[in-house]
Amino acid sequence: MKALILFFLVSASSLIAVADTLADNYNHQLYYTAPATIWEETLPLGNGRLGMMPDGGIDKEHIVLNEISLWSGMEADYGNPDASRSLPAIQQLLFEGKNKEAQELMYNSFVPKKPESGGTYGNYQMLADLTLNFSIPVKKKFASDEVVPVTNYRRWLDLRDAVAYTTFTKGGIDYQREYYTSRDKDVMIIHLTVSRRRSLFFTASLSRPQQGTVSLVPGSGKEAGTLLLEGALDSGKPGQDGMKYRVAMRVVSKGGKQFISAEDGIMLTQGTEAWLIISATTSYAAAGTDFPGSRYKEVCDSLLNAATPPSSQLSILNSPLTNASHRELYDRVSLTLPATEDDALPTNERIVRFAERESPALAALYYNYGRYLLISSTRPGSLPPNLQGLWANGVQTPWNGDYHTNINIQMNHWPLEQAGLSELYQPLTGLVERLVPSGKGTARTFYGNHAQGWVLHMMTNVWNYTAPGEHPSWGATNTGGAWLCAHLWEHYQYTQDIEYLKKIYPILKGASEFFYSTMVREPKHGWLVTAPTSSPENAFFVGDDPTPVSVCMGPTMDVQLLTELYTNVIEAASILECDDDYAAKLREALGKFPPMQISKGGYLQEWLEDYKEQDVHHRHVSHLYGLHPGNLISPDATPELANACRATLNRRGDGGTGWSRAWKINFWARLGDGDRAWTLFKSLLQPAVDPQTKRHGSGTFPNLFCSHPPFQIDGNYGGAAGIGEMLMQSHEGFIHLLPALPKSWHAGNFRGMKARGGLSVDLEWKDGKAVKAILTATVPGNFHIKMPEGVKQAKTTLNGQGNTYTGKTISLKLAAGDSCALLFE
Numbered sequence: 001m002k003a004l005i006l007f008f009l010v011s012a013s014s015l016i017a018v019a020d021t022l023a024d025n026y027n028h029q030l031y032y033t034a035p036a037t038i039w040e041e042t043l044p045l046g047n048g049r050l051g052m053m054p055d056g057g058i059d060k061e062h063i064v065l066n067e068i069s070l071w072s073g074m075e076a077d078y079g080n081p082d083a084s085r086s087l088p089a090i091q092q093l094l095f096e097g098k099n100k101e102a103q104e105l106m107y108n109s110f111v112p113k114k115p116e117s118g119g120t121y122g123n124y125q126m127l128a129d130l131t132l133n134f135s136i137p138v139k140k141k142f143a144s145d146e147v148v149p150v151t152n153y154r155r156w157l158d159l160r161d162a163v164a165y166t167t168f169t170k171g172g173i174d175y176q177r178e179y180y181t182s183r184d185k186d187v188m189i190i191h192l193t194v195s196r197r198r199s200l201f202f203t204a205s206l207s208r209p210q211q212g213t214v215s216l217v218p219g220s221g222k223e224a225g226t227l228l229l230e231g232a233l234d235s236g237k238p239g240q241d242g243m244k245y246r247v248a249m250r251v252v253s254k255g256g257k258q259f260i261s262a263e264d265g266i267m268l269t270q271g272t273e274a275w276l277i278i279s280a281t282t283s284y285a286a287a288g289t290d291f292p293g294s295r296y297k298e299v300c301d302s303l304l305n306a307a308t309p310p311s312s313q314l315s316i317l318n319s320p321l322t323n324a325s326h327r328e329l330y331d332r333v334s335l336t337l338p339a340t341e342d343d344a345l346p347t348n349e350r351i352v353r354f355a356e357r358e359s360p361a362l363a364a365l366y367y368n369y370g371r372y373l374l375i376s377s378t379r380p381g382s383l384p385p386n387l388q389g390l391w392a393n394g395v396q397t398p399w400n401g402d403y404h405t406n407i408n409i410q411m412n413h414w415p416l417e418q419a420g421l422s423e424l425y426q427p428l429t430g431l432v433e434r435l436v437p438s439g440k441g442t443a444r445t446f447y448g449n450h451a452q453g454w455v456l457h458m459m460t461n462v463w464n465y466t467a468p469g470e471h472p473s474w475g476a477t478n479t480g481g482a483w484l485c486a487h488l489w490e491h492y493q494y495t496q497d498i499e500y501l502k503k504i505y506p507i508l509k510g511a512s513e514f515f516y517s518t519m520v521r522e523p524k525h526g527w528l529v530t531a532p533t534s535s536p537e538n539a540f541f542v543g544d545d546p547t548p549v550s551v552c553m554g555p556t557m558d559v560q561l562l563t564e565l566y567t568n569v570i571e572a573a574s575i576l577e578c579d580d581d582y583a584a585k586l587r588e589a590l591g592k593f594p595p596m597q598i599s600k601g602g603y604l605q606e607w608l609e610d611y612k613e614q615d616v617h618h619r620h621v622s623h624l625y626g627l628h629p630g631n632l633i634s635p636d637a638t639p640e641l642a643n644a645c646r647a648t649l650n651r652r653g654d655g656g657t658g659w660s661r662a663w664k665i666n667f668w669a670r671l672g673d674g675d676r677a678w679t680l681f682k683s684l685l686q687p688a689v690d691p692q693t694k695r696h697g698s699g700t701f702p703n704l705f706c707s708h709p710p711f712q713i714d715g716n717y718g719g720a721a722g723i724g725e726m727l728m729q730s731h732e733g734f735i736h737l738l739p740a741l742p743k744s745w746h747a748g749n750f751r752g753m754k755a756r757g758g759l760s761v762d763l764e765w766k767d768g769k770a771v772k773a774i775l776t777a778t779v780p781g782n783f784h785i786k787m788p789e790g791v792k793q794a795k796t797t798l799n800g801q802g803n804t805y806t807g808k809t810i811s812l813k814l815a816a817g818d819s820c821a822l823l824f825e
Helices: 002-007 012-017 019-026 081-095 099-109 293-307 311-317 321-330 347-354 361-377 422-447 480-495 498-518 556-576 580-590 639-652 658-670 674-684 714-727
Strands: 029-032 050-054 060-067 128-135 150-158 163-170 173-181 188-194 200-207 213-218 225-234 241-254 257-261 265-271 273-282 334-336 735-737 748-755 759-766 769-777 781-786 794-798 801-805 809-814 819-824
Touching: 029 347, 050 173, 050 188, 060 273, 081 099, 081 422, 128 273, 188 200, 200 213, 200 225, 200 241, 200 273, 213 257, 225 265, 241 265, 241 293, 265 273, 273 293, 321 361, 334 361, 347 361, 361 674, 361 714, 422 480, 422 498, 480 498, 480 556, 498 556, 498 580, 556 580, 639 658, 658 674, 658 714, 674 714, 714 748, 735 759, 735 769, 769 781, 769 809, 794 809, 809 819
Parallel strands: 735 781
Antiparallel strands: 029 150, 050 060, 060 128, 128 200, 150 163, 163 173, 173 188, 188 273, 200 265, 213 225, 225 241, 241 273, 257 265, 334 748, 748 759, 759 769, 769 819, 781 809, 794 801, 794 819
């Protein structure tokens, strides 16, 4: 323990002396010098299914437990036959410019209908509260009103090994707690040690705000037994239980005596070392997942038993070596940026200081934290990260803790491929596959029997919800499935996996079939448009009517999304040598789409008409999808549209919710403006907790969680993606190194970042210019690299052969496994 404490006592001066080493160390951890006072200061741990967040309390510690599939509600039919019957009238009103009347009609008819057979949408919920109460013996006699002093307090999170720690000294005894959620053993473990024998006294109890019952299974020998917490959530259907869950906790110890009761939990007295081992499962079951379904109790107990070693082998738990698979994923990519003495500050102080002066390496920490959160909140066979990843602090999670498909679940996956975490796409692919049957029914019910394929509106859940939202002003957006298809296609772009493409092709085609069969001709230009729909969550005014409306036809984002969807289906059909006739139909339809338009104010037009928006500074900037994450707009290929995007962003401003600021980092990176992207990163890192009022605003919490407010994890992932976009881009068919490098990032390096086409990239730069790169092909292909800014020539070495390039592009033909070194001059 002393070695761990000494690690944190490195002085600021020595940090500068060994900048490279300590920059790396400090940017793989969060650390603090006091216990958490709010949940957003606790440290998130997760193995892709299970999560916990310890607060590091001294005499009493509160740890929130999570399981990613724990949802109330159930699968149900929300079909509304009135919707398709009213659709022609809604479209006619839109043709006549009567958007308000169309929206009013939709409020009466084009909404989900309460399931006749019962059931409810439900929400993601916390699993349990784990409370640890400690009795700390002291040798020295203190007066009754005297507080026993605590010294050397530290708590920290090691991002590399996914382990959190709390250490302190009290009453002459050194205490250490170690917490991790084993990715390999699939349990949660808390390891407690003291420096003086027989000085560990604690009680561990489980509880839940509602729908939880505690019981116990008696033990034998030195074991007190197993504490259980079980319950069933509401399904929304009278007489039918919803999802069931089971939490099982056991304490194993060296020395001491154990006692157990349902009321008080598990007590250990006079111990020296102890481990709490916690297993948890739910009754959720779905195709493509590893959740146990009806066998949840047996699986919960078997995981607990498998993770509990015999008393003679307790040393196996002394180190979280069972978390090796986390380290393997985390170590695939690294990033180093210029260090400052502020890097040695506790994380909460580091965030505050960042508002006052430059600290480039904080971006490296944020990038690493984003990768850490991704690894921790999903894994193959599990579910995708939801609005809060997998961490929730109550039974009513904000916005149901669901999957919003008008940006949020997509943003959760933006950094994934470039960060070398390709296999973590499987949960998203599985989710989309499960949505297709429901989406086919929704297409027919809401859009008529002529509607083909499948559709998804702006939100979904683990119960395969695909219907519109209950408020057409935001729930009418029906391109959620199209946007998710862009992500499925992106996974193919990075992997070049033909078998995967064969698997997803019917999904992509089905999404395109829906729009091909339902888009209509607007009367003014004869363009093919979606109708009814909306530009996510924004509103506008029609003429002089002071009533803001959202329902419209053919907003710019829809056009961009469907242009990409049709284009991707056409390319996939060509690669797979199928559906030539259908691809030809899509090409013809593309020629009838509305063009992207520039308004008279010089900014990119959000709607088919140049409406006046209700909120100039609206958090959504959906019509810039074609700039990012799409690939329809770029400074080189479409300079006029790129300039219109700049005007749009300047008009929108740099404020907004946390995730909105994260998106704007990516926009400015795509526009090649690194300093403006860096400005937005600073805005994203604005402290979210007001030090005076303690109220929460937009920005970043002390534990680096992004604040909407409240906490939404998409901002973390969007911010991490933005950092990656500043360093490397590959969406235009070539690799662009350092496309948006801020001036303060004058030197640095990254390793292992992935580019589209199947390429791994290492890069070093100095004085703002690329110096050396190593490109390694994961699949064979022809790769094109744009000559980096400020570089006159590049010398390459491949298989012992050298070459020199002086033009604008470096073209390389690589076999799988080939590595090519590039020296820039």
